[in-house]
Amino acid sequence: MAQQWIKGNKFTLLENGEEFFPRVFEVIANARREVVLETFILYEDKVGLALREALLAAARRGAKVDITIDGFGSPDLSDEFISGLTEAGVRVHVFDPGMRLFGQRTNVFRRMHRKIVVVDCERAFIGGINYSADHLLDFGPEAKQDYSVEIEGPIVAYIRRFAYAAMTVDKSGWRWPRFRKAPAPERLPVSGQAEALFLWRDNHRHRDDIERQYRLGIRLAKKRVIIANAYFFPGYRLLKELRKASRRGVEVVLILQGMPDMAIVKFGASMLYSHLLRARVRIYEYCARPLHGKVALVDDEWATVGSSNLDPLSLALNLEANVFIHDREFNHQLYEKLSYLMQHSCKEIQAEELQESSWWRRVRGFFLYHILRRYPSWAGWLPAHAPRLTVLASGASSTAQHKDTERVTETART
Template sequence: MAQRWTAGNRVELLENGEQFFPRVFEAVRTAEREVIIETFILFEDKVGLALHEAMCAAARRGVKVDLMIDGFGSPNLSDAFIEGLGEAGVRVRVFDPGRRLLGQRLNLFRRMHRKLTVIDGRLAFVGGINFSADHLMDFGPKAKQDYAVELEGPIVSEIHRFVLHAIAVGNKGPGWFRRRLKAAPPVDQAAAAGEAEVQFVTRDNRRHTNDIERHYLAAIRTARRRIVIANAYFFPGYRLIKALRRAARRGVEVNLILQGEPDMPIVKVGASMLYHHLLHAGVCIHEYCRRPLHGKVALVDDRWSTVGSSNLDPLSLSLNLEANVIVRDAAFAARLGERLEHLMQHECKKIDVAELSEWSAWRLVRSFFVFHLLRWYPSWVAWLPRHAPRLHPLVDQGPHGGAARTDNA
């Protein structure tokens, strides 16, 4: 797909499951023609069951409902859960289901990590929030801090076309794609809903291998006043680290919000290995300590911002299928900036370079290897298999609405 700026959009920031889930579930319940959901994780907890109920109700009243999940991220859905969707008429597909070896999932690389929802071709949700209860505050200390956006306007037509094309390429073929697309208005005919310019940017393993990273780099290199990046899994490539250091040295206020209470300890270990490089260049690092950070958002100056599924780590930048929106709008940037400033002021610990241990022989050796790993890993990961992504149907729907599970992924 061509990636272009699309004007006339309404963009609303949604923070955490408390804001995200009610909006999505209400949109599914009121859908008139079509619901398409892509998610990396769908768990059979209270959030997953609520989505199950909403999708089944929509399908029973004649709405076309398509659900796509990742084989690694959503491996444990029960037969009853899947067959219930199929019996209601929901089409369920899994991205690259993997066979287990001694109980271990082996399909780790090149995952479908996108989180996209499109309703009737007129409303879309894009972000980093999965359909699981750990995105709600009442989950406890391990509840995740995260963000998504609700979109309305011409950009939704582009996102709609993208998700239809993903189903067609993975499973259904071009004829199905053309028939479904007839019901979707072209981008240039979609009614304006707001003032924001938006670009929908994806990462795949064919034609768009580094598009999200390129947009980050372009924004950082042209920043004049401030950069704020909140990213859960931060271990970016050499070019991005260099761009951040150069921005700080030319007087841009650069703030990173990283995990202080990570869901996986190795996340903090990896990011902390970069602290000396960044702090000595003038970059400010804030560790979010209230609970695990799962957000993937950024803000540059007063108009450019991005929200999506892409982390700044090797998996997201070089392997996974990802999707972000980039927004040019002062009002949206101000709202996102306000929420990130709240995190930095009230829920983060600012890292002081004086607190870091003095350089040692081991730290020098480690720093050397980290530097060259960051410099060369994009070339190395290109050698990993680039299989064509396939969407496998999990249920067969019979002529009378019956369904049977066809895959145990």
Template sequence: MSARWVSGNKVDLLENGEAYFPRVFEAIAAAEREVIIETFILFEDKVGKGLHEAMLAAAQRGVRVDLMIDGFGSPDLSGEYIGSLTAAGVKVRMFDPGSKLMGWRTNMLRRMHRKIVVVDGLRAFVGGINFSADHLTDFGPKAKQDYAVELAGPIVSEIHRFVLHAIAVGGKGHRWYRQRLKQAPDMNAVPDAGSAEVLFVTRDNRRHTNDIERHYRAAIRTARQRITIANAYFFPGYTLIREMRRAARRGVDVRLILQGEPDMPIVKTAARMLYHHLLHAGVRIYEYCDRPLHGKVALVDDRWCTVGSSNLDPLSLSLNLEANVVVRDQAFNAVLAGRLEHLMHHSCKQIDTQQLGDWSGWRLVRSFLVFHLMRWYPAWAGWLPRHAPRLQRVEAGELAPNGSTQTDVA
């Protein structure tokens, strides 16, 4: 599907699970016809159980419910959890399920990393928040800081068509897809809900291999006043780094909010290899230190914003299946800018070159290697296995004795 700007939308920022989960569960509870959910991670904790209850109740009152989970991100759901859903009529599909080798999962590359919910073709949620309790602050020091948006208006029709197509490609095929589309609200039938222009942009391994990165680069190139990027896993390609440095050198206020308390230490190590290059060009870097940062958001000047599932690292930019919304709206930009300013002032430490120490021979060598890795990794990623991922449907009664799911091709 080709991305296009769609006007007449309402966009609400949802920060962390405290804002996101109640709105999603409320939307599912109000569903009259259809609920479609895609998520990378679904855990059987209090959030996963809350989603289970919401899906079960919707299915039992006659709502068509489709759930797609990733085989790497959500491998351990119990037979009881899946079986009760499928018995109620929920269609549960697993993206690229894989077996373990010596206790390790082998299906690590080209994951379905999107987080999307569409209800009745009229409300949609897109962002970086998974269905797991570690997106709630009461989870403790490892609770994640993250963002999503709730959308209403004609753009929801675009997102709805996308998720229906995603099911059809690996599932029952185009006849089923056309039938569901006939029942879906057409974009012209979805009333305007606000003034925001929205673009729904995705990344895959076929036709849209670098769409999200291209929109980042285009926005950074046209920036005149400010750029603020908050991104959890930051190791972008050479061209994106170059655009940030050029923007800072022409006087744009470029700020990065990155992980200071990462959930994986290598994330901070990799990002810090780039700090000298960015700081010397005038980019300001802030490390978020309250808990792990999981957000994937950015804003440029006073209108352009993006929120979604895509990190700025090799996995998201070159391998995973991702989905972002890009928003052109001054009011939404102001809301997101205010939340990121609060983060920088109250929960971050600013990094300067003195904190990084002096240049050394090893640092120069490492810098050279990192530079060329950034320059060429998109091409290297293309050489990695590009099998067609399987989308398999879990049926009631087809559960393994150990509680794991047995799947057949849908």
């Protein structure tokens, strides 16, 4: 399927679970024809149960409902949770259902990390928000800061076609999206002024499409670049574009985790601070709670929202999806949100605060330079597999399915 800029779309920014969950649940529950949903994480908490009710409402209205969850990210859904869906006609797909070894999950690499919803080929949602209660403020200090977008317009048909292709299952096992078997994009009416590009990352023909679009946006920047990304440890080429943009007078701002959900996240990003600050890149750490967003903007029109982090997992291993947007109104809306974060919940990092010797900085810089130049190709050496999609039968929970992958695959594949 051609990846191309599509005109005539409308984008609505949704911040955190408080805005995202009510809206997406309402749209799903009122579906007339179909719901296609992909998510990395689905937990059986108050958010997961609310999603389940919305899916059941759609199925009872006669809509065709397909959901895909990642076997690593959503490992412990109960028999009752799954069977209630499948008995109502919902098809539940599990990506890469790996077996456990000594109680540990083996499907660590190359996860299905996308978060996509398409309803009735009229609306779509893309972003970084999973279906779990830790995306709500009442979860407490560990609640995540994140973003998604609601999409209307012709680009929805292209997202829908991708979603259908991605859940194709055949006798040889699911491998890569097969667009010849997916429905052709419908001609949808114009809904707004935004031009949009839908991109995905896989381990086949689209390994670096999202990263290349990031680099292009940065390379063409004239005024500002703002990137808010939860897991930041990009490759050499993207860092080089950031430094070059800053040195030619573009205001380059990074919003990274100050209170990370995993300590290694901050450690990895902080190793890059000196290198970036020397090029006058401004770095803010978001300190109110864990940052989980994957958004960026350039100048006054370019923006992106999606599931892709800027780290080795997202750039070299995981299956991801982002939408890139050319729209002045949306860019301004995202800019206002990120500016508010910087002003009220962030600490700007100053070069003099970094306590490290010049000797250590030179040694670390040498190793970082060579690691960053090569890690995408090194990551490709990690355990690989032909990605497989399993359709759960009624009563087959994700936990049980992990224990006997071959049995469920043979009995439940359609």
